[in-house]
Amino acid sequence: MLLAARNGLQSKATQLRALLQREGPVLVVGAHDAISAKLIERAGFDAVWVSSFGVSAAQKCLPDANVLTMTESLDVAKNVNAAIEIPVIADCDNGYGNAINLIRTVTEYEQSGIAGISVEDSEFPKRCSLYPGASHALVGIEEMVGRIRAAKAVQQTPDFLFIARVEALIAGLGQEEALKRARAYAQAGADAILIHSKSSASDEIKMFAKNWDQSRPLVVVPTMFPTATSDELHAAGFKIVIFANHPLRASIKAMREQLATLQTHRSAASVKHQITTLEEVYELVGVEELHEQERRFIPTAPAAETASAVILAAGFEPQLMPLIGDRPKAMLDIRGRSILERQVELLRSCGIQSISVVRGYKKERIALPGLRYFDNDHYAEQYILRSLFTAEEALQERVLVLYGDTLFDRNILTRLLASHADMNVVMDRAWTDLARQQTEPIPTGTELIMTKEPPIVGRRFLPLDEPGTVIRIGQQIDPLEACGEFTGMMLFSPRGIERFRSAYHQWDATPTNGNGHVIPDLDHASPADLLQILIDQGQHVASVDIYKGWLEIDTFDDYRKAWAQVKD
Numbered sequence: 340m341l342l343a344a345r346n347g348l349q350s351k352a353t354q355l356r357a358l359l360q361r362e363g364p365v366l367v368v369g370a371h372d373a374i375s376a377k378l379i380e381r382a383g384f385d386a387v388w389v390s391s392f393g394v395s396a397a398q399k400c401l402p403d404a405n406v407l408t409m410t411e412s413l414d415v416a417k418n419v420n421a422a423i424e425i426p427v428i429a430d431c432d433n434g435y436g437n438a439i440n441l442i443r444t445v446t447e448y449e450q451s452g453i454a455g456i457s458v459e460d461s462e463f464p465k466r467c468s469l470y471p472g473a474s475h476a477l478v479g480i481e482e483m484v485g486r487i488r489a490a491k492a493v494q495q496t497p498d499f500l501f502i503a504r505v506e507a508l509i510a511g512l513g514q515e516e517a518l519k520r521a522r523a524y525a526q527a528g529a530d531a532i533l534i535h536s537k538s539s540a541s542d543e544i545k546m547f548a549k550n551w552d553q554s555r556p557l558v559v560v561p562t563m564f565p566t567a568t569s570d571e572l573h574a575a576g577f578k579i580v581i582f583a584n585h586p587l588r589a590s591i592k593a594m595r596e597q598l599a600t601l602q603t604h605r606s607a608a609s610v611k612h613q614i615t616t617l618e619e620v621y622e623l624v625g626v627e628e629l630h631e632q633e634r635r636f637i638p639t640a641p642a643a644e645t646a647s648a649v650i651l652a653a654g655f656e657p658q659l660m661p662l663i664g665d666r667p668k669a670m671l672d673i674r675g676r677s678i679l680e681r682q683v684e685l686l687r688s689c690g691i692q693s694i695s696v697v698r699g700y701k702k703e704r705i706a707l708p709g710l711r712y713f714d715n716d717h718y719a720e721q722y723i724l725r726s727l728f729t730a731e732e733a734l735q736e737r738v739l740v741l742y743g744d745t746l747f748d749r750n751i752l753t754r755l756l757a758s759h760a761d762m763n764v765v766m767d768r769a770w771t772d773l774a775r776q777q778t779e780p781i782p783t784g785t786e787l788i789m790t791k792e793p794p795i796v797g798r799r800f801l802p803l804d805e806p807g808t809v810i811r812i813g814q815q816i817d818p819l820e821a822c823g824e825f826t827g828m829m830l831f832s833p834r835g836i837e838r839f840r841s842a843y844h845q846w847d848a849t850p851t852n853g854n855g856h857v858i859p860d861l862d863h864a865s866p867a868d869l870l871q872i873l874i875d876q877g878q879h880v881a882s883v884d885i886y887k888g889w890l891e892i893d894t895f896d897d898y899r900k901a902w903a904q905v906k907d
Contacts, residue, residue, distance in 0.1 A: 352498035355426040355454040358385050359531075359556055364573035369583040371397035371590075372415065373422035377623050379586065380423040386454070387423060389416045390430040393587045405464035409435040409444055417451050426454035428500070428581075433465050434458045437482070438489035445490045445501075455500025457533055457558075458486065460507075460520060475510040480520055484527040491528040502558055503529035508536045508543055518550055525555040531579065533558035541567040541575075548576030607731075611844050618837045626833070646756060646830070648691050649733050650682060652743030653699025653718040653726040658894060666704045668892060669696075669743035673901050678892060679743060681905075683707060686739075689752050695733040696743070697726045724864040728843055734836050740866065742827035746901060748888035755828060758806050760881035761835030764788065764870065766807075766823035769887045782893065786867045787821035788812050790882050794822045806881035809874060813867045823882070825867055826889055842873050 358365045367386045370376035371393035379387050392403040394415045399407060409431070416429045429448055434441030441458065448456050459465065460483040462476040483503070490501050503524035507517035521532045532555050536543045541564040548557055556578035561567050569580040597610045621627070652669035659668060669679040676684075679696070686694055695711040699718030713730040715721065727740065739755070755765055770787065771794040789811035812825060831839055846861055846869075859868060870880050892898055 350496065350498065351420070351426040351452060351454040352449075352496055352500060355386060355428070355500055356498045358426070359578060364569045364577065365579045366569055367428060367579060367581040369393050369581065369586065370419050371584075371587045373418045374623060375586045375590070376419040376423050376427075380425050381623075384425070386426040386428055387419060388428050388430065388581045388583055389419050390583050391432050392430075393584050397587055405432055405435070409440075409447070413447055413451065416448065416453055420452055428455045428457060428502070429453050431456045431458050433461050433463050433478075434486055434490075436463055438486045441486050442489050442493050445493055445499075449495060449499050454498075455502060455530070457502040457504050458490070459504035459533075459535075460524075475506060477506055477510055477512075480523050483520070484523055487524055487527040487529050500530045501528070502531045502533050503527075504533040504535060504558075506535055508534065508538075508547070514543075514546060514550065517547055521547075521551070522553060525553045529555060531556045531558050533560070533579075535560060537563045540564055541572070544577075545575045551576060608844075616837075616841055616844075618841060621833075621837065646691055646737045646739055647693035647733065647735070648686050648695070648739040648741065649727065649730050650679065650694065650696045650741055650743045651723060651726050651827075652679060652705060653697045653702075653715040653729070654723070655700040655718065656893065659898075662895065662898065663701075665701065667698070667701045667743075670701075670704050671892065671898065673746070673905050678746060679705065680707065681746060682741070682743070683710070685747070685749055685752060688749065689756065691739065695730050697730050699726065720862060722859075722863050722865055724843070724866055724869060725862060727866060728840075731840065734831075734840060736833045736836070738831050738836050740829040740831070742891070744892045745827055746890045746892070746905065747826070747828070751826075751828070751885050751888050754885070755830050755883050758830060758881060758883050759832075760806055760879065761832040762839065762870065762873070762878065763806060763830040763835075763881045763883050764809060764812065764867075765826040765828040766790070766809075766882045766884055767826055767887065767889065768794070768823040768884050770818075770821055770824040784814065785818075786812065786814055786825040786827075786865065787816040787818065788823050788825050788882060789816055789820060790822045792822065792882075806883050809870070809880040809882050812871050812874070812880070813865070823884065826885070827891070829866060829870075830883075838873060838878060839869065842869055842876075846872075 365385045367388045368379045368382075368384045369388040369390050370379055376387045391407070391412060394412055395401045395403045395407055398411070398415055401407065412429070412431070416427060420427045431444055431448065434444050445456065460477050462478055487501065487503055494501070503521070505517050505521050505524070507513070507520055517534060521534065525532060532553075534544055534547050534557060538544075541561065544559055551557060557576055558579040558581065559572055559577040560581045560583045561572065562583055572580050597613060600610050600613070601607070603609070650669070652667055654668070656663070656668060662671065670677045673681065683694060693711075695713060696705060697713045697715055698705045699715045702714055705712070711733065713733070715726045715729040718726060723742075751765060755763060766788045788809055790807040790809055792807040874880055890897060890901055890904065892901055
């Protein structure tokens with residue numbers, strides 16, 4: 340949580356103590372970072388274990404051998420604890436030294452809100468209990484008793500849980516030594532006893548539990564005997580069952596498989612069905628909560644300050660040859676400056692500084708400074724939507740999308756940026772008058788819009804105060820039924836662009852879109868086609884209405900008009 344006030348809430352140490360009084364086993368899973376902890380909590384487990392094994396491997400890619408300092412390990416435990424509401428138990432190895440070192444360890448972890456720690460009776464530096472061939476030297480019983488007494492002496496809150504971990508079975512010292520040590524540790528004040536074993540069967544630890552004659556609860560980590568269930572272990576006498584490193588091992592396997600696929604296919608789409616969506620990541624880390632707190636506590640800034648832009652300039656239009664024989668349409672000169680230069684100037688005048696351009700035809704001729712470039716080398720076979728997603732990396736947060744062959748008035752951009760809807764399109768309502776006066780065929784590719792609000796006919800009207808609601812968009816609309824023409828300008832909020840991206844990746848290659856609307860395949864689709872899919876799924880697309888004030892350069896006649904109308 341970004342702004343979670345825990346004052347007055349039950350401490351996590353108290354929560355953990357309450358779990359120990361509950362019927363049944365307390366199920367704990369190991370986290371190696373904050374997001375794995377969040378997933379553990381979401382899965383319904385009781386508490387999170389932050390192990391030195393997982394922290395060493397995930398944070399530093401180092402072996403579990405006391406090579407990380409107490410502070411390094413504590414930083415990870417703090418991050419985990421801050422991300423979740425359930426208690427955290429931290430694996431503190433041997434306390435990072437003798438009793439004096441352990442005093443500081445207990446103080447730091449307790450003050451950080453950690454519910455409890457586990458400290459083992461190994462010498463410093465330790466070795467991971469499960470490493471094959473490693474020596475496992477233990478301190479004497481009296482030294483470990485001194486550590487425990489020191490820890491309990493400085494403990495400030497009675498509910499803070501101190502788990503004494505017995506390594507006698509790991510060191511091959513047998514049951515009697517293990518029981519002797521565990522009894523001494525319990526009498527010294529340990530709140531629970533963790534008995535560890537690297538036997539491939541659970542018989543060894545079950546024997547220990549059978550002979551345990553103290554009131555302190557037992558803790559087990561069944562890494563080496565994975566077939567033993569938590570209910571089985573609870574029936575044998577164990578209260579806390581820790582699945583210590585399974586999320587870490589699962590993530591390594593998943594990453595290795597996805598990286599191999601990416602290396603083979605060299606395409607992000609090759610793994611899209613095997614990875615989570617960005618929207619789920621946003622939800623896990625609290626992006627919506629961030630936005631809510633921004634709305635509550637940060638003065639509203641001009642909309643353009645937080646927007647970026649993507650300009651689509653990849654296409655080739657043969658009807659403009661030979662005018663574009665040596666350059667793309669976006670670089671056509673209009674009174675001393677190209678279309679693209681004029682667009683960039685206008686965007687920057689409205690505060691938009693992060694601008695990306697998708698290039699294709701004659702891409703080497705687009706090289707304006709200060710822009711980010713994405714290249715669609717398949718522009719001849721692909722239509723606008725594919726070009727847009729060539730720049731998917733730039734489709735983040737609040738983003739404006741526009742076609743690279745359009746000149747427009749600054750007021751249009753200002754009005755679009757003022758909209759707070761998640762998905763917005765700019766519609767020219769002058770179409771309703773022009774369509775009725777049209778004597779020539781409608782140009783191929785003209786994309787029209789129908790809204791819930793009726794068409795406006797006549798030379799006098801009041802513009803809508805708020806954006807309208809789009810119900811149809813694309814080339815399949817009857818020109819006489821359309822409310823306006825789509826200008827190619829779109830604005831997406833962070834949530835809107837994520838929905839747009841998700842719909843793209845989930846494109847269903849069927850000939851209709853459920854409501855009878857014809858949709859092309861992806862290679863022949865435009866952003867309007869994808870917006871129609873979202874509308875048919877019940878998503879809201881807003882119409883920001885204008886009346887003229889823009890010009891698309893699509894023909895020689897358009898180019899002549901631009902030269903005649905543009906004034907510097």
